[in-house]
Amino acid sequence: MSRPINSILIPTDGSEGALAGAKRAIALASWTGADIHVLSVVAVRSDLESIMDTTDSIYASLEDEAEDAVEAVADMARAHDDALEVTTTVTRGTPFQSIRAYATRREIDVIAMGTKGRDGLDRVLLGSVTENVLRTARTPVLAVPPSTDASNIDDIVFNEFLLPTDGSDGAAVATDWGITLASRLEAMIHTVYAIETGRISQAKAPEELLGALEQRGEDAIEHIREQARDADVSSSGGIATGPAADVILTSASERDVDLIVMGTHGRTGIGQWFLGSVTENVVREADVPVFCVPVSAESP
Structure with missing residues (x-):
């Protein structure tokens, strides 16, 4: 039987909820031999656009945090299985739309994400993002609740x-x-x-x-x-x-x-x-x- 999954997209905001999804995704990728794509979306906000003199510095700070978030997942994947191919990306946009667009453009087979994440001015509420992805994505979505978190991917x-x-x-x-x-x-x-x-x-x-x-x-x-x-x-x-x-x-x-x-x-x-x-x-x-x-x- 042919391999059903060739690529898995892991959206992350660096939260514990996102890491719960990442761990399940990494375990699944290791079992199936799938490539891993890690994506963090910095949400574009209209309220920030009105503060022109600080917008660039705020977005730069958020993008630095997003880079840390994707690298943390990438490091976790490589530590678990050094044979895994991992691609990391940081972008700006509307989170669920950016996730869906990335999955379509890269022909992703499965999107794996936590059902809860961070909220607030500088964070993505991953729960609502997950629901929007579930409603609009044309590929399967592995939705992972934070209660399934495991300290060791080997235990999954x-x-x-x-x-x-x-x-x-x-x-x-x-x-x-x-x-x-x-x-x-x-x-x-x-x-x-x-x-x-x-x-x-x-x-x-x-x-x-x-x-x-x-x-x-x-x-x-x-x-x-x-x-x-x-x-x-x-x-x-x-x-x-x-x-x-x-x-x-x-x-x-x-x-x-x-x-x-x-x-x-x-x-x-x-x-x-x-x-x-x-x-x-x-x-x-x-x-x-x-x-x-x-x-x-x-x-x-």
Whole structure:
């Protein structure tokens, strides 16, 4: 099987949250042999532009800090694995737009970033930046919460994945990525299909609808099992009832997974879930990294 990831972009603002994302990204790059690009964006601010006599010195100071931030991640990567190719860049602009543009221009395969960072006049609030990148990027985004920080990159593992599905095209693209990654990393996948019973109780013929949704769930899970078997990846799966985000978070905790892999868009309608909003809720609440795959992402 071909390598699914050739390049990983790590945006950083030098914060602990950004370093949590960088450590997971470096571990993933080492496992997959991907090149690493480290980017720090100095936000252009209109309030600074009005202070013409101090603008240059302020931006120069911010760019010096940004250089320190990217070099810290680069040094970390090289110390962990001296075979990794690392490129560093500092630029000015609107952070999420600059990140997305860099990823497009350099044909980056995965953007890996923390979900929380610094704020204030001279900092990038990496949390809001991550959300904007998630909503607009055309490549997968590995969103890493600060609670997953590890003191040693060598301790980071990718042994078990949770792969939620709703049977949609968006979930199918995420499944392709999840199984390919699991094969590459020799990981096991667990899949879950959520049925929101609150909506069913308001519908006509709820028992008939529940049966149809359960069958749809079984079909979606079996399809993933077949793909996993073809890729020689161990898998398990099941149906659960409740709000989709709650089901995913509970499943991730019970299975003690290392990574959640899910699409950013899915189904809507009675008994189905809109994977976009669900993904955002999971990213905000998860204690483990979430590998978010947009429908527009090319299959690995």
